[in-house]
Amino acid sequence: MRTRIAPTPSGLLHAGNAMNFLLVDELARRSGAQVLLRIDDLDKPRVRKAYVEDIFRLLPLLGIAWTEGPRDEADFQAHWSQQLRLDRYHALIGRLAAVGATFACTCTRTSVLRCQCASLGLPMDTPGAVLRLRTADAPPVSARMLNGREVLLDPHQLIPEPVLRQRNGSPAYQVASLSDDIDMGIDLIVRGADLLPSTAAQLHMARELGIQVFLDARFVHHPLQTDPEGRKLSKSQQGTGTMHLTPGPEELRAWRAWATEQADLDLRDAALRRS
Numbered sequence: 001m002r003t004r005i006a007p008t009p010s011g012l013l014h015a016g017n018a019m020n021f022l023l024v025d026e027l028a029r030r031s032g033a034q035v036l037l038r039i040d041d042l043d044k045p046r047v048r049k050a051y052v053e054d055i056f057r058l059l060p061l062l063g064i065a066w067t068e069g070p071r072d073e074a075d076f077q078a079h080w081s082q083q084l085r086l087d088r089y090h091a092l093i094g095r096l097a098a099v100g101a102t103f104a105c106t107c108t109r110t111s112v113l114r115c116q117c118a119s120l121g122l123p124m125d126t127p128g129a130v131l132r133l134r135t136a137d138a139p140p141v142s143a144r145m146l147n148g149r150e151v152l153l154d155p156h157q158l159i160p161e162p163v164l165r166q167r168n169g170s171p172a173y174q175v176a177s178l179s180d181d182i183d184m185g186i187d188l189i190v191r192g193a194d195l196l197p198s199t200a201a202q203l204h205m206a207r208e209l210g211i212q213v214f215l216d217a218r219f220v221h222h223p224l225q226t227d228p229e230g231r232k233l234s235k236s237q238q239g240t241g242t243m244h245l246t247p248g249p250e251e252l253r254a255w256r257a258w259a260t261e262q263a264d265l266d267l268r269d270a271a272l273r274r275s
Contacts, residue, residue, distance in 0.1 A: 001033035001218075003188040004181070005059070005066065008040045009051035013058050013245050015255070016192070016225035022259040023222055024190045025064045027146070030267060033188050037069030042082045042176045052076060058245060062252070082176055085183075089171035092179045092205075093131065093164055097124055101208040102164060104129040118161070131165035133174070133201060141203040146188065146218045147266045155204040159197035178202040182214055190220045222262050 005021050007013065028035045039055060041047045052073045059066070070076035096102050104122035106129045107115045118134060135156040143151045163172045177198065181189065191199065199219055206214040247255065 001031055001188045002036060002185050003028050003033045003190060004036040004038045004186050006038045006040050007055050009055065010043060010046040011051060012054050018058065018062060018245060019225055019255050019258055021062055021064055022255055023262050026259045026263040027190060030263060034067045036184055037066040038180060039076055040082060042173060044083065049073060054244060088179050088183060089175050092175055093171060095209055096205060099208055101134050102131050103134060105132045128167055130163045130167050132161040133164050133205065135161050135204065138204050141200060141207060143199055143203060143219050146220050153200035155200045158200045162201050174198060174201050178205055182211060187217045189217055192224050193221045194224055196221050220266055
């Protein structure tokens with residue numbers, strides 16, 4: 001198996017990121033999976049060198065090693081940046097368009113709820129249009145969880161007609177994530193529960209294109225970490241802060257205990273289903 005740690009360098013890392021990394025590492029160790037480091041820098045205007053360097057600073061503090069991927073910020077920029085794979089993302093969009101899985105949309109954010117573009121047949125190169133994934137008539141997709149359960153997900157209910165190509169022509173997250181996971185041979189995907197809609201969208205795209213290797217991938221969607229007010233931890237809460245996450249021994253023990261407990265839940269369920 002192959003899994004990945006895939007942070008986005010749009011801010012300094014927080015405890016929720018660290019705990020996700022530790023869970024990926026724990027599940028990889030127990031399942032014998034290789035760990036690839038992939039830094040998702042698709043949204044170039046939000047990326048800062050300091051945010052990339054923060055990833056390489058924190059992973060060793062957590063005791064996490066990876067078998068493939070960039071070794072430092074310079075190696076990342078030279079060989080591993082998503083900006084070097086834009087042609088792969090555009091090719092995937094082209095394949096989806098060729099099978100009729102996309103449509104051009106000129107709606108604004110305020111009018112998209114009343115959007116009728118899916119039925120208009122606008123040219124894909126319509127000025128000012130985004131390209132969206134057709135989900136309105138999509139049947140549920142089956143997500144195979146690591147614990148052996150198969151969960152049916154309704155793409156249109158979870159993530160109706162997501163953007164695949166932005167107005168400026170740039171590929172969107174859903175396309176880049178799917179393309180990278182396919183190209184890098186990732187078959188164990190560990191995500192927060194908030195990314196269940198992304199799993200639905202990406203499985204729907206893979207089904208449209210008949211990409212069986214992704215349809216056979218295993219997923220883990222773990223609970224999110226929250227602040228004292230119950231809000232999901234996010235980089236946006238930090239603004240442009242300069243406080244680096246530097247866990248002490250007690251924090252590390254607590255985070256590792258959480259990762260161990262979460263891994264136990266998934267792998268114990270899998271063992272029970274096999275027995």
